[in-house]
């Protein structure tokens with residue numbers, strides 16, 4: 285297990301009161317400092333190259349973000365840059381690529397603590413606090429390195445529209461998201477399953493607000509795990525957003541810290557069974573600073589242990605998951621008859 289982290293991520297500034305605040309970067313640096321003190325491996329990320337970015341972003345868009353260097357810009361309703369944001373976003377994408385290089389090279393798990401988040405950034409559009417789509421850049425790097433199949437699992441409370449559209453017609457990248465719905469950004473319905481030869485390689489589990497540990501656990505076991513197993517990825521990427529936690533100020537979900545531990549353990553166990561533990565996680569959202577600290581520490585510790593650590597017994601009802609799972613199964617059954625038929 286290696287952690288990619290840098291104090292540089294504190295320097296991406298957003299306006300006062302913005303939830304994606306510099307203090308999140310301080311939490312990341314603090315968790316990483318403690319991790320290093322207990323003997324954990326921490327590496328400084330490099331910048332992603334233009335070639336790496338251009339696998340998922342248009343050249344014009346990369347230029348547009350590059351031109352924000354040294355200035356403050358508002359790119360959409362809630363997405364801002366400060367003087368160093370372009371360079372910091374390059375490091376965020378570079379950290380994500382670093383996790384893939386580590387995981388493919390030395391094996392095992394790796395994690396990148398980064399700001400700004402990335403999964404809302406589209407091919408040619410900044411959106412939802414995101415500049416470059418770091419996890420997508422990492423998935424494309426894995427494909428370029430020869431991985432035939434890469435799975436991206438996204439447990440951020442928001443749907444990762446950017447990641448979905450970037451690989452929507454690509455059967456080499458399976459995108460699986462559990463998210464609050466209806467909610468920002470509005471995409472991620474059950475029937476978004478991919479396009480053309482990519483049909484069946486996008487898996488959305490849209491959950492009503494209020495879903496908790498048992499809902500997420502059931503959705504993982506009934507839908508995400510069986511499809512990812514059948515897909516047989518060479519590497520699993522995790523869009524690690526912690527804003528589905530009950531304490532999060534933006535999300536309306538009820539996951540506990542133990543519930544997140546269980547979700548992470550499911551993903552780690554999947555990586556163990558499908559791809560010899562090759563797992564690369566990249567942070568996304570998570571706006572309660574205490575929760576962020578808890579969940580980041582826990583995830584790093586779980587990855588380092590080598591064996592998945594499930595949270596304490598899952599409690600709560602599964603009403604919200606049960607209402608949507610049959611529709612998800614129906615939507616994916618044509619492509620995965622051996623799973624759902």
Ligand SMILES: [Zn+2]
Nearest residue numbers: 440442527569
């Ligand atoms: Zn989010």
